[in-house]
Amino acid sequence: xxxxxxxxxxPGGEQPPPRRSDSERPxxxxxxxxxxxxxxxxxxxxxxxxxxxxxxxxxxxRSGAPGxxxxxxxxxxxxxxxxxxxAEQPRPTRAExxxxxxxxxxxxxxxxxPPGGRGAxxxxxxxxxxxxxxxxxxxxxxxxWLPSWKQVLTLFLVFFGGGVAAxxxxxxxxxxxxxxxxxxxxxxxxxxxxxxxxxxxxxxxQQLVELSQISRPAQDAVIAAENDTFRTDSxxxxxxxxxxxxxxxxxxxxxxxxxxxxxxxKNVYLSQDQTLSRKAKEFFITLKVNGEKSKDQxxxxxxxxxxxxxxxxxxxxxxxxxxxxxxxxxxxxxGAMLAGLLKGAGLYDPSLSAANHERMxxxxxxxxxxxxxxxxxxxxxxxKCKDFPEPIDAxxxxxxxxxxxxxxxxxxxxxxxxxxxxxxxxxxxxxxxxHTTFQKDKVDALxxxxxxxxxxxLDPANKELDRNVQIGAASxxxxxxxxxxxxxxxxxxxxxxxxxxxxxxxxxxxxxxxIVLATAMQEGVLTKNGPDGKPAKINPDSxxxxxxLAQIYRADGSKAIGDDGQPYHQRNSDPGKxxxxxxxxxxxxxxxxPFVQLGQDVGxxxxxxxxxxxxxxxxxxxxPANTLTLPLGxxxxxxxxxxxxxxxxxxxxxxxxxxxxxxxxxxxKDLPNFDKPVLKTVIEPAxxxxxxxxxxxxxxxxxGSKTAELGFPVAGKTGTSDKSKSAWWIGYTPxxxxxxxxxxxxxAKQTGLESLDGTGGKSEIHGGDFPTxxxxxxxxxxxxxxxxxxxxxxxxxxxxxxxGAPATASASASPSTSPxxxxxxxxxxxxxxxxxxxxxxxxxxxxxxxxxxxSASSSPDCxxxxxxxxxxxxxxxGGTGTGGNGGNGGNGxGGTGTTTxxxxxxxGGPGTGTG
Numbered sequence: 001x002x003x004x005x006x007x008x009x010x011p012g013g014e015q016p017p018p019r020r021s022d023s024e025r026p027x028x029x030x031x032x033x034x035x036x037x038x039x040x041x042x043x044x045x046x047x048x049x050x051x052x053x054x055x056x057x058x059x060x061x062r063s064g065a066p067g068x069x070x071x072x073x074x075x076x077x078x079x080x081x082x083x084x085x086x087a088e089q090p091r092p093t094r095a096e097x098x099x100x101x102x103x104x105x106x107x108x109x110x111x112x113x114p115p116g117g118r119g120a121x122x123x124x125x126x127x128x129x130x131x132x133x134x135x136x137x138x139x140x141x142x143x144x145w146l147p148s149w150k151q152v153l154t155l156f157l158v159f160f161g162g163g164v165a166a167x168x169x170x171x172x173x174x175x176x177x178x179x180x181x182x183x184x185x186x187x188x189x190x191x192x193x194x195x196x197x198x199x200x201x202x203x204x205x206q207q208l209v210e211l212s213q214i215s216r217p218a219q220d221a222v223i224a225a226e227n228d229t230f231r232t233d234s235x236x237x238x239x240x241x242x243x244x245x246x247x248x249x250x251x252x253x254x255x256x257x258x259x260x261x262x263x264x265x266k267n268v269y270l271s272q273d274q275t276l277s278r279k280a281k282e283f284f285i286t287l288k289v290n291g292e293k294s295k296d297q298x299x300x301x302x303x304x305x306x307x308x309x310x311x312x313x314x315x316x317x318x319x320x321x322x323x324x325x326x327x328x329x330x331x332x333x334x335g336a337m338l339a340g341l342l343k344g345a346g347l348y349d350p351s352l353s354a355a356n357h358e359r360m361x362x363x364x365x366x367x368x369x370x371x372x373x374x375x376x377x378x379x380x381x382x383x384k385c386k387d388f389p390e391p392i393d394a395x396x397x398x399x400x401x402x403x404x405x406x407x408x409x410x411x412x413x414x415x416x417x418x419x420x421x422x423x424x425x426x427x428x429x430x431x432x433x434x435h436t437t438f439q440k441d442k443v444d445a446l447x448x449x450x451x452x453x454x455x456x457x458l459d460p461a462n463k464e465l466d467r468n469v470q471i472g473a474a475s476x477x478x479x480x481x482x483x484x485x486x487x488x489x490x491x492x493x494x495x496x497x498x499x500x501x502x503x504x505x506x507x508x509x510x511x512x513x514x515i516v517l518a519t520a521m522q523e524g525v526l527t528k529n530g531p532d533g534k535p536a537k538i539n540p541d542s543x544x545x546x547x548x549l550a551q552i553y554r555a556d557g558s559k560a561i562g563d564d565g566q567p568y569h570q571r572n573s574d575p576g577k578x579x580x581x582x583x584x585x586x587x588x589x590x591x592x593x594p595f596v597q598l599g600q601d602v603g604x605x606x607x608x609x610x611x612x613x614x615x616x617x618x619x620x621x622x623x624p625a626n627t628l629t630l631p632l633g634x635x636x637x638x639x640x641x642x643x644x645x646x647x648x649x650x651x652x653x654x655x656x657x658x659x660x661x662x663x664x665x666x667x668x669k670d671l672p673n674f675d676k677p678v679l680k681t682v683i684e685p686a687x688x689x690x691x692x693x694x695x696x697x698x699x700x701x702x703x704g705s706k707t708a709e710l711g712f713p714v715a716g717k718t719g720t721s722d723k724s725k726s727a728w729w730i731g732y733t734p735x736x737x738x739x740x741x742x743x744x745x746x747x748a749k750q751t752g753l754e755s756l757d758g759t760g761g762k763s764e765i766h767g768g769d770f771p772t773x774x775x776x777x778x779x780x781x782x783x784x785x786x787x788x789x790x791x792x793x794x795x796x797x798x799x800x801x802x803x804g805a806p807a808t809a810s811a812s813a814s815p816s817t818s819p820x821x822x823x824x825x826x827x828x829x830x831x832x833x834x835x836x837x838x839x840x841x842x843x844x845x846x847x848x849x850x851x852x853x854x855s856a857s858s859s860p861d862c863x864x865x866x867x868x869x870x871x872x873x874x875x876x877x878g879g880t881g882t883g884g885n886g887g888n889g890g891n892g893x894g895g896t897g898t899t900t901x902x903x904x905x906x907x908g909g910p911g912t913g914t915g
Contacts, residue, residue: 186430190408193439193484193662199400199408201430207316211300214315214327218335219299220376222315225339225367227260228374230299235261235290236283260302262286267305303327307425308338309345310394322391332377333385336367346424351394354750361388394497403447406488406499407660411436413502414660419673422664433665442485442782446473446738449778450487457760457770465758468746472500473774474640474658475738478647481656481677483640484736498747502638504621506726506743506753509719509767510590511642512611512633514649514691516599517583519610521687521797525601526555528800538583539797540694543805544594546578546586552593552628553803555601560628568628570596580805587694588702590718592632597802599631607631613682614645615655633719643739646730649692649715650737652685652791689793696790699731703768707731707776712784716775718767724756729771735785738778740771 130137134151135144147155190199211219223230236259265285289298308318318338319327330338340348340363350357368385371377400408411434415422422432450471458466473487486501517540524535549569552560562568570593572578578591586594599607604625612618616637623634637645644658657677664671695715699707703718716731730739742765744754756765 188430188432191435209316215330217332218330221335221339224370230260264302308341309349333389336364401493402491405492411660435663437482439484445781446485446487453774472639473740474501474643476643479651481658483660504638505636507721509633509721511717511719511728511730513595516631519607520602522683523606527601536800537797538800540584541799543580544802546581546591548572548575550593595631639739639741643737647737649688650732653683653688654679655682686794686796693793706772720766724765725753727767729767731775734787740774
């Protein structure tokens with residue numbers, strides 16, 4: 001090749017050829033030329049390739065693959081044209097390309113632009129820049145989704161700044177309430193069921209005082225008990241707030257503030273909502289209070305707005321209520337007691353119960369020791385507080401009298417149980433409108449019935465036998481649960497502060513037997529299988545042995561063993577062999593033996609479970625399932641609860657929890673949580689109607705025959721516990737159920753139940769006596785209601801006789817037609833006498849019921865009521881029960897008591913009891 005042909009086309013001299021990528025190598029007919037040297041963008045002059053058509057880049061097509069010759073292009077000619085263009089437009093350097101990319105002049109999608117930059121728009125125009133570059137452009141994989149440190153910092157600053165602004169705005173907008181606001185006397189208005197006003201109550205025991213009018217020992221005791229760092233802290237307990245917020249957010253129990261400042265704010269901030277928004281508001285108010293008020297001002301407000309119990313808001317009212325002196329006269333011993341009440345007067349008022357007294361004494365000592373630790377009290381002054389400063393007797397804080405006082409307390413207790421946000425302290429401050437279920441005509445009629453009975457039967461001069469007689473009663477609507485009337489006692493104005501209608505701890509006796517029969521009819525007995533292979537469901541015509549001191553057997557046929565380790569024998573109220581009687585007859589005369597045996601045949605666990613379904617609480621008022629005498633009424637629920645339980649029978653098997661409030665408003669605004677209880681089916685309608693038929697016979701021809709003079713259908717059952725410690729009658733019409741209980745107890749001294757024998761000149765008291773008489777007087781006033789008659793029962797179950805029953809019914813006892821008491825029925829001698837201890841071949845067979853049941857322990861001489869076969873001269877034990885003071889309808893918690901003793905009465909119930 002000649003020098004001329006190898007001469008450079010660039011007249012400016014020798015220059016090294018520009019570097020280029022593989023994609024810029026020359027192509028011929030769309031294919032690369034093997035061994036060709038690197039040239040400019042369009043290929044060497046005269047080399048293979050093609051000229052770029054207008055709007056199209058030279059070389060490969062847009063996808064990067066070799067392209068075909070453009071329109072009007074001859075293969076082999078494009079190289080020359082491209083060479084000329086390259087000579088005229090030199091290739092930019094990499095720095096220039098990067099600069100161009102940053103300016104949007106190149107990039108992916110533009111001819112010759114490097115990939116990965118900001119994308120150009122259509123036709124090579126620069127792409128639009130995003131406000132927030134996320135996901136991050138130019139990144140791939142995980143880095144594309146990870147925010148940059150600039151983005152993280154920006155986000156943090158935005159939220160932090162917004163939070164600070166929000167806190168500042170909230171702090172500026174929150175106003176500190178005046179501590180006088182919650183102390184304005186407001187009334188709670190209670191309404192009868194017809195909407196008329198029943199009572200108007202309010203906290204009348206409250207006064208504002210200055211800090212100088214509060215003794216320094218009282219101030220120091222409160223600070224030591226509630227917030228010993230009060231004088232130096234910022235008013236906020238972050239841990240306490242976080243704990244309270246967490247519990248509210250997770251649905252746990254709400255908590256109040258832990259510092260005195262927080263508690264003061266909570267006292268003044270009257271909203272009853274326990275929400276996160278309220279907690280936030282309290283937080284800001286606390287900050288502002290702590291910044292704007294002095295510690296003395298905060299302490300003054302706290303002591304003036306705190307609730308101390310006994311209807312007292314503020315320490316001045318509390319000092320008068322508990323010690324009859326002004327707050328300025330409170331000494332260190334009394335101040336420690338008052339400070340202890342701030343933890344909860346319902347649990348620490350020492351006059352309410354023995355348990356409260358014990359708790360308060362322990363807390364009182366702790367507060368005094370704490371005062372020594374914080375140097376608010378010297379050890380010598382602490383030593384002067386040896387004896388607990390007992391408060392004076394409580395006085396009623398309202399002007400309500402008579403039964404209205406018990407109606408108001410029943411409604412208040414129901415409200416606080418249904419809505420925990422409405423505390424007793426909140427109710428004492430007032431502002432609520434409470435609509436009750438109580439019907440004035442029935443309340444008045446029930447009180448008149450009791451008053452007339454006491455005037456006719458009790459002699460005020462007979463202080464030994466007719467004093468401390470307690471009567472409680474309640475009426476409940478079947479199929480609804482509404483409590484329409486109660487009798488709680490002679491009234492708080494007469495010093496009787498306990499609501500007898502709601503008092504637990506009184507054994508219900510034989511009024512429990514219908515629940516046992518209902519269980520046997522609904523669930524069946526374990527001694528025989530029905531056609532479906534399940535326990536046979538019996539009917540009231542089934543026959544059971546009723547002989548006094550008969551041996552009791554377990555469902556598997558083995559002998560029931562008492563706690564003394566001896567075979568257990570049950571006694572009736574009167575001696576003699578009654579033979580095999582139907583359960584209808586056993587209910588009529590309230591024989592004990594058949595129902596104790598029936599309880600074994602059904603299973604104590606099933607009987608107890610049925611009682612709970614009927615609405616009796618699974619608590620200490622309900623005897624354990626393994627108590628042999630569970631069917632005889634060793635349990636101790638209230639009259640309200642028993643009336644509601646019996647309502648299942650006239651309601652054809654439908655159960656409803658008792659309630660006393662239909663609606664509550666706070667300052668005119670309706671509050672939730674007060675809907676009517678939901679009805680639940682607990683037994684079949686045919687079972688309920690058959691039980692009613694059996695109990696009608698009791699009221700007409702049996703132990704409740706006093707009601708026969710009413711002249712309209714009534715059903716019910718009597719009950720008497722051991723040694724006449726209690727007597728009951730629970731009766732009903734199709735539209736109303738009423739329970740009447742009677743016992744003797746010195747409520748003030750809480751010495752326990754005493755025998756009713758001798759009351760009203762009667763040597764023995766039974767449920768068929770005075771309680772049935774009160775019920776009859778009451779029903780004569782209010783009438784039968786509507787409907788007047790009960791539903792006729794449909795056939796149910798089958799006759800399942802107890803082991804040893806004769807082949808015919810001729811052995812059934814035939815009692816006289818007009819018994820006057822539950823414990824003294826006269827009965828003809830059965831035509832066929834049955835041995836109280838069946839032979840081995842007569843013992844029941846069936847599926848085992850588990851571990852032998854037993855009740856209280858006994859000795860061979862039946863000291864505690866269990867009579868071994870070797871010494872059958874005494875009665876069966878009433879077992880062990882517990883009792884206490886329940887809430888409305890048994891809702892509240894209270895003290896406990898024990899019930900043990902010898903069964904000498906018909907019911908085999910407990911001998912003694914303390915509530």
